[in-house]
Amino acid sequence: MDKPKLGVSACLLGHKVRYNGDGAEYRNLTRTWSHHLELVGVCPEVGIGMGTPRPTIRLVKRDDQVHLVNPKSGDDYTQQMIEYAQLQSDALINAGICGFVFKKDSPSCGLERVRVYTEGQPQARRNGTGLFALVFTTLHPHIPVIEEGRLSDPLQAEHFLARVEFFSLWLNEGKKGWSAARLMRFHNTNKLFLLSRSPSAKRDLGRLLAHAFENGTHPDTVALEYMTAAQKSLNVLTKPGPIAHAMERVLGRVSSKLTRTERQEMLDVIHEYRQGLLPRSAPLTLLRHLVRRCGMENEIHSRFISPTPLSLGLMAKV
Numbered sequence: 001m002d003k004p005k006l007g008v009s010a011c012l013l014g015h016k017v018r019y020n021g022d023g024a025e026y027r028n029l030t031r032t033w034s035h036h037l038e039l040v041g042v043c044p045e046v047g048i049g050m051g052t053p054r055p056t057i058r059l060v061k062r063d064d065q066v067h068l069v070n071p072k073s074g075d076d077y078t079q080q081m082i083e084y085a086q087l088q089s090d091a092l093i094n095a096g097i098c099g100f101v102f103k104k105d106s107p108s109c110g111l112e113r114v115r116v117y118t119e120g121q122p123q124a125r126r127n128g129t130g131l132f133a134l135v136f137t138t139l140h141p142h143i144p145v146i147e148e149g150r151l152s153d154p155l156q157a158e159h160f161l162a163r164v165e166f167f168s169l170w171l172n173e174g175k176k177g178w179s180a181a182r183l184m185r186f187h188n189t190n191k192l193f194l195l196s197r198s199p200s201a202k203r204d205l206g207r208l209l210a211h212a213f214e215n216g217t218h219p220d221t222v223a224l225e226y227m228t229a230a231q232k233s234l235n236v237l238t239k240p241g242p243i244a245h246a247m248e249r250v251l252g253r254v255s256s257k258l259t260r261t262e263r264q265e266m267l268d269v270i271h272e273y274r275q276g277l278l279p280r281s282a283p284l285t286l287l288r289h290l291v292r293r294c295g296m297e298n299e300i301h302s303r304f305i306s307p308t309p310l311s312l313g314l315m316a317k318v
């Protein structure tokens with residue numbers, strides 16, 4: 001399988017596209033994640049022809065509308081950026097990206113808490129979204145997105161990557177053509193994964209599929225609604241409790257083939273993970289070993305046990 005594609009603000013890849021001619025390389029992406037993902041850099045400000053280096057621009061609120069402007073010259077780039085963002089977003093979707101990492105604080109790329117100035121006032125409120133990011137996320141709410149600042153937290157990085165992998169599998173399944181049966185199979189394959197990340201998502205998404213097919217909705221439309229709802233549920237960071245619960249579900253399936261001691265040992269390790277005494281990698285490694293030994297390896301188990309590439313080492317840090 002090809003590497004999943006990940007859209008990235010180009011400066012985070014070290015491209016020298018910032019207003020001052022510098023890059024802002026985020027090495028986790030360029031040196032580690034790049035082994036598993038194809039990183040696709042986009043610089044919206046260069047994309048609208050601003051060049052590098054260039055004057056700084058900012059978000060300014062005027063008449064209840066937020067504009068993207070050069071505060072010194074007064075040049076307004078709002079319409080240009082909206083048009084570029086619409087075209088570039090569609091191009092990225094057509095290229096098959098499975099997620100996007102945005103540069104924080106940027107008036108073009110920031111996802112949250114971007115400074116918004118009120119015209120004529122020196123102070124800003126940190127309550128805005130960069131204009132390119134706003135258009136992208138509004139047009140494509142089914143794509144997982146994050147700012148690079150959050151990736152320094154292993155919990156957030158692992159969870160985001162799991163969402164990207166989930167999206168990538170959905171995209172690949174869709175290439176064969178969506179049907180009711182294929183969507184149900186995809187949902188079932190990921191049911192333990194969903195249960196571990198967002199306990200209500202498995203049930204809610206199952207209902208969404210059932211209602212949509214009862215109403216005769218086209219499978220392509222259902223598939224998009226499914227992924228939009230799934231990513232909205234997955235947008236909340238996972239906790240140890242639901243993950244430990246899913247581990248116990250897997251253990252329940254293999255326990256008839258284990259000795260009493262093996263079963264108790266596994267339960268103890270899960271409990272220690274739940275208490276924060278062990279990293280997630282400890283129970284998952286033991287569980288993987290037991291599942292394999294009992295001949296119970298299947299897609300449902302492997303989607304839950306290995307939702308992100310092991311070599312990234314994130315499981316040992318969460």
Ligand code: SF4
Pocket residue numbers: 009010011012017018019042043044045046103106108109
């Ligand atoms: S934050 Fe966005 S617009 Fe600014 S340099 Fe990076 S990619 Fe370009």
